[in-house]
């Protein structure tokens with residue numbers, strides 16, 4: 001079997017410090033293994049960048065960025081990184097705490113939508129993990145249920161761990177000049193179902209993008225549905241940019257949700273980042289009010305000590321893309337007067353033109369993930385530059401016709 005031929009299985013790495021036992025996950029960038037660390041008598045998880053990608057400077061720098069991003073974080077709800085570096089053969093690795101349990105997507109698929117009392121605490125804890133990352137200038141950029149692991153630890157069930165900072169952007173001050181190879185500007189990574197409107201458009205991201213994704217995750221956890229019904233990645237992207245999310249109270253027949261939940265979710269799902277909660281801590285605060293059954297969210301005072309900041313991550317180049325991840329550019333939306341493809345100011349949500357989306361029952365309890373060529377590395381879904389080019393071309397044509 002192909003799986004048995006994995007060159008790492010059964011191997012000792014780093015002078016016998018770790019014995020690789022079995023593969024526990026894999027994606028486009030590499031694989032995650034369960035390994036034994038005999039000196040500590042414990043299991044660890046080792047993520048190894050695929051050796052055949054070791055020559056890809058863009059992927060190598062992305063992998064390093066993930067390791068560096070995660071090793072900066074100490075929140076208990078973020079997976080802990082023990083060490084990272086290069087193996088004897090040049091393969092890059094990250095050694096992490098080994099988690100037992102299953103991810104949030106697997107959990108909702110097997111157990112169905114969660115009651116508020118279970119789903120809210122999970123997301124509140126994730127908000128706190130993200131708050132730490134955001135304050136460190138790190139935006140996750142690929143938050144989805146598959147990247148939230150519900151671990152059992154110390155007798156605790158449902159202890160969430162945020163995984164996979166593979167697409168994380170570390171703010172400029174964390175980067176040495178030239179440490180990101182920028183080959184194709186304006187490309188967008190992420191997962192369409194959970195992608196913020198600004199990410200779908202290839203714009204600069206702030207912490208607000210992660211806040212939007214957290215809200216989509218919570219929506220799915222509580223309803224086993226997404227805020228939009230779509231048939232393919234492009235449609236999801238279009239709907240995130242243009243459509244009003246379906247009110248949560250309409251999604252599960254016979255299930256009532258507190259009105260405050262929708263108030264909080266609608267805010268977090270706002271099209272413009274500045275209309276959302278200003279931080280993950282503020283979203284946690286609002287969700288806590290929902291959990292407590294309060295009629296409204298009490299004033300939020302910005303968390304412990306530090307003022308809530310907008311991230312200094314502007315101007316950090318978008319990571320370079322693997323050509324294999326390219327899909328069609330996002331040009332489904334006619335560019336408005338501004339020519340940027342963004343919803344115009346005072347934007348009013350409207351029905352998306354095009355084929356009607358069937359809303360009949362699905363065979364699986366959750367919408368199927370749209371297939372990605374390389375899911376672990378995040379699907380490249382759009383080329384925002386296309387907006388500019390199409391806009392510029394149209395403008396040039398119009399000018400030519402007029403003159």
Ligand SMILES: Nc1ncnc2c1ncn2[C@@H]1O[C@H](COP(=O)(O)OP(=O)(O)O)[C@@H](O)[C@H]1O
Pocket residue numbers: 024025026027028029030032045047079096097098099100103146147149163164165166375376377
């Ligand atoms: N520390 C860990 N402990 C146990 N399983 C893990 C751990 N890290 C990752 N995994 C498993 O491997 C899968 C892929 O890991 P992830 O970091 O998301 O990589 P990818 O870049 O391939 O998406 C996860 O969904 C999870 O099931």
Ligand SMILES: [Mg+2]
Pocket residue numbers: 146147164376
């Ligand atoms: Mg992942």
